[in-house]
Amino acid sequence: xxxxxQLFLLCLSALGCILCGCEPEQRFAWSPDGERALVRWEHQxxxxxxxxxxxxxxxxxxxxxxxxxxxxxDWFPEGDDIVVSRLRVVKTWEEARPLLxxxxxxxxxxxxxxxxELVRVTVAIRGSEIIDLEDLISLLEPKRGERALxxxxxxxxxxxxxxxxxxxxxxxxxxxxxxxxxxxESGFLIHELVTVALSGDRSAFAERSVLSxxxxxxxxxxxxxxxxxxxxxxxxxxxxxxxxEVVERERGKFHPVVESITAAYDWAPDGRSxxxxxxxxxxxxxxxxxxxRLPAPGAESxxxxxxxxxxxxxPFAPRVEVLASGEVLFAGQPLTLPYRGEEPRRAPRLxxxxxxxxxxxxxxxxAGSLPxxxxxxxxxxxxxxxxxxxxxxxxxxxxxxxxxxxxLVSSPHRNWKCRTLPAWRNDAELTYxxxxxxxxxxxxxxWEKGGAPRSLSKGWPAEATARWLHxxxxxxx
Amino acid sequence: xxxxxxxxxxxxxAFGELPEEVSALLDAxxxxxxxxxxxxxxxxxxxxxxxxxxxxHPELVATSASRDENELDQTPAVTVEGARxxxxxxxPRFGAAMVAVLLAGVGGFLAGKAEDSEQxxxxxSLVEEAASFRESESESPWARYRLxxxxxxxxxxxxxxxx
Numbered sequence: 001x002x003x004x005x006q007l008f009l010l011c012l013s014a015l016g017c018i019l020c021g022c023e024p025e026q027r028f029a030w031s032p033d034g035e036r037a038l039v040r041w042e043h044q045x046x047x048x049x050x051x052x053x054x055x056x057x058x059x060x061x062x063x064x065x066x067x068x069x070x071x072x073x074d075w076f077p078e079g080d081d082i083v084v085s086r087l088r089v090v091k092t093w094e095e096a097r098p099l100l101x102x103x104x105x106x107x108x109x110x111x112x113x114x115x116x117e118l119v120r121v122t123v124a125i126r127g128s129e130i131i132d133l134e135d136l137i138s139l140l141e142p143k144r145g146e147r148a149l150x151x152x153x154x155x156x157x158x159x160x161x162x163x164x165x166x167x168x169x170x171x172x173x174x175x176x177x178x179x180x181x182x183x184x185e186s187g188f189l190i191h192e193l194v195t196v197a198l199s200g201d202r203s204a205f206a207e208r209s210v211l212s213x214x215x216x217x218x219x220x221x222x223x224x225x226x227x228x229x230x231x232x233x234x235x236x237x238x239x240x241x242x243x244x245e246v247v248e249r250e251r252g253k254f255h256p257v258v259e260s261i262t263a264a265y266d267w268a269p270d271g272r273s274x275x276x277x278x279x280x281x282x283x284x285x286x287x288x289x290x291x292x293r294l295p296a297p298g299a300e301s302x303x304x305x306x307x308x309x310x311x312x313x314x315p316f317a318p319r320v321e322v323l324a325s326g327e328v329l330f331a332g333q334p335l336t337l338p339y340r341g342e343e344p345r346r347a348p349r350l351x352x353x354x355x356x357x358x359x360x361x362x363x364x365x366x367a368g369s370l371p372x373x374x375x376x377x378x379x380x381x382x383x384x385x386x387x388x389x390x391x392x393x394x395x396x397x398x399x400x401x402x403x404x405x406x407x408l409v410s411s412p413h414r415n416w417k418c419r420t421l422p423a424w425r426n427d428a429e430l431t432y433x434x435x436x437x438x439x440x441x442x443x444x445x446x447w448e449k450g451g452a453p454r455s456l457s458k459g460w461p462a463e464a465t466a467r468w469l470h471x472x473x474x475x476x477x
Numbered sequence: 478x479x480x481x482x483x484x485x486x487x488x489x490x491a492f493g494e495l496p497e498e499v500s501a502l503l504d505a506x507x508x509x510x511x512x513x514x515x516x517x518x519x520x521x522x523x524x525x526x527x528x529x530x531x532x533x534h535p536e537l538v539a540t541s542a543s544r545d546e547n548e549l550d551q552t553p554a555v556t557v558e559g560a561r562x563x564x565x566x567x568x569p570r571f572g573a574a575m576v577a578v579l580l581a582g583v584g585g586f587l588a589g590k591a592e593d594s595e596q597x598x599x600x601x602s603l604v605e606e607a608a609s610f611r612e613s614e615s616e617s618p619w620a621r622y623r624l625x626x627x628x629x630x631x632x633x634x635x636x637x638x639x640x
Contacts, residue, residue, distance in 0.1 A: 287628040368617035392620035
């Protein structure tokens, strides 16, 4: 894993934040009928049944070079197939090149041939703006950067001395590159979007089909309600915004939807539109956001302007969920300007707005029942309740969206922090990561109203759930 | 013009409550009566002090936005009001009462105990609401945060948890 961590110094992908485990993330997802679940242990996906018994593992290698790391997944509506976003870590350019689209490979090689001069000119003109490797990449290839990153990695393997000379004076970038070189850690990250079929009895992973490979990242794949499309975020190097695209499941053809939005998006229940949050101003983690809706490709002919549903201030991870009723659920921090830094008088709230637009409705929760870090909530399939966690404690609560009533399902434990989004098995059963009271080990727990939580991860190796919660070592005196 | 009338007009002008033409007439009057400059400065200084007090302690003040917070159906996720800064900060009645008290020589920080008891209900209810929110948070399982001036959340150490 140290090797992978070192590679991230070079890849600088927006996915790095997801994979570093800094916040709650998706680690399991139930099939629509609740009989099977995909569970991610570290970066490998396992198929389990309703009792938590492991049925099959998705291999971390295949016939092509490189190690595979899963970053996201979703079920198709029929429950027999899944879509997976993953990284392929390839050691050499000679191994990576044949796997890449020809246009990407050619651009990388052309840039690498001239990279020392490009770097020298960039440093000469804008050296004062270069603090780290990420800054250099964003100047070499504004907005995206993944090809410049690969070109730098390729040029480094061919003529590192020329690169060092071009970076004279840019100490931190040089140190990053040299440390990777000393550890022999250089490599290339290829992002893949793959569909995987299950066996007839749904007890094993079966054939895999690569929809796309690219140097540019895929994140958060979400299947359309009818399963014919997959919405996926395309990452932009060094920027927090993504470009939303939709890919046809059968043909693998990509359609752009909208650029420079947050990672928060969801399908409408009829699959004819997508709802998303986009920053009003992108610069430096813009917190003022617009909730918008656009037709999905193929739903309407011609281009369309986004329909604005609401504006909201989001000083935490943005999140959007379209409920089964067609209401759009999102969170926002009520704010009156001007203000000074302090604990705000009103805590963040959950709101709904009709998909077609209309009045906002605030979920009537009591003070203190929602976290301020209100970016991690998951609705039940019927859209009547949500499970909510936060990044700074391991508490979990269930909220009734109609009444605002809250139920603390998992109490917080000192110094423990949640790193796992909960997932509903069905309208009544919730699964989540928690400390098991008897063993104080991290377990995959199952809860339903009126019942006692029980573990689904008995017999799993400890490392399977080791990163599902995070323990903050208290400072030593 | 009597001092009381001048005070009232200056306060209204400071709050942006004065119609444009009246404001222009007031400016013209002040230009023609420089002997009242001293009194004008005292009034404007007091308005500035009360503005700072309300900025520092917004829980003291019932604003139109916060009153609307009780009308949940009409509450937008973000309330951003216009360039009339005083209308963001002051209930005209309470703000005027604060300035009046300051003009009477009671300076410094006011802990929400306005002399006008008719107007004390709004700030006290807001203080109570803020206090109950804090009390609820002391029983809340969630972490506490500050919302910085840069819009970032920063954790406030200490939360209610099992050891």
